[in-house]
Amino acid sequence: MRAGRRAAGLLAAAAVALATGAACTAPDDADRLPDDVAGHLSAELRQERTQYADRRAVVHVTNGSGSTVTLVGGTLDAPGYGPSSPDGHHRPRTLAPGAGRDVRIRLGDVDCDAAAPETLSGADAQTTPVATATVRLVPGEASAAPGADGGSGDTGTAVRVDVTDPLARLAAVHAETCAERLVASGLAVRVTDVRAARVRTPDGVVDGGRVTLAVEPVPGGPDVRLLQVAGTTLLSPAAGHAWSGDDLTPGADGRVVLDLVPARCDPHVVAEDKRGTFLPVHAEVNGARQPEIYVPMSDEQRAATYDLVHDACGWD
Incomplete structure (x- = not known):
């Protein structure tokens, strides 16, 4: 070499x-x-x-x-x-x-x-x-x-x-892009809704939010299974651990609903946000685990995320 x-x-x-x-x-x-x-x-x-x-x-x-x-x-x-x-x-x-x-x-x-x-x-x-x-x-x-x-x-x-x-960014971008394409060939995953909500945590019911994902199999594509959705710099799973297993099983309408709370409540986390509205997703394709990919939010959903963090944290 x-x-x-x-x-x-x-x-x-x-x-x-x-x-x-x-x-x-x-x-x-x-x-x-x-x-x-x-x-x-x-x-x-x-x-x-x-x-x-x-x-x-x-x-x-x-x-x-x-x-x-x-x-x-x-x-x-x-x-x-x-x-x-x-x-x-x-x-x-x-x-x-x-x-x-x-x-x-x-x-x-x-x-x-x-x-x-x-x-x-x-x-x-x-x-x-x-x-x-x-x-x-x-x-x-x-x-x-x-x-x-x-x-x-x-x-x-x-x-x-x-x-x-x-920082090996060229290798990382290559791996992520190819994993995105492979996952998308068998499963379309997108954020459809972000809103404030009362959610249950290990410490009780608190102000938080819900993110809804549409999860739609692609006819004729490979078998894709969601393994885990992790939190971000802005958002944490309300249950206290990454969403996985039954959390990611779509309902009859093909939707997955993720209950969440703010990851932190210091205002600069929103003011300086760069990647807090990109959901990290781990999936496997035909049984093979893929590199981590990211499901983005639209500008409107990004604004809704900032609003729910603002409200849940009780900022003036």
């Missing part, structure tokens, strides 16, 4: 050398990328929780050279993914020596027939590339660099850079 990684690194280095060589043949010296830049770039994949649902991310590019350049744009090439796309308009950014800048992207379509990027841990996750990026650079500062006024990513010198993924 290590030999394979070294070989991949040599290939990436060769690509960088070719890209840099191409820049050196440019007829106008003002457009040439300094020779020592390409070999001193590094990149890291980052994805915040607010970006999970839309499969957005950033490639954080660091300039380890002694030259100031302008980062015009970039794309990500990762195993198990199709081509990435820009996430909005990327403004050319000055990349000074030692500085880092983000290229905002949308991850490419997940290919479930292809192997996912490697999941690494510890020092390996910090230093071992699992993907590559093609970034576009022009010499000098953003305000003065030739060709840096468009921001389309189509100008500048293309440089291929190894990308690390310290």
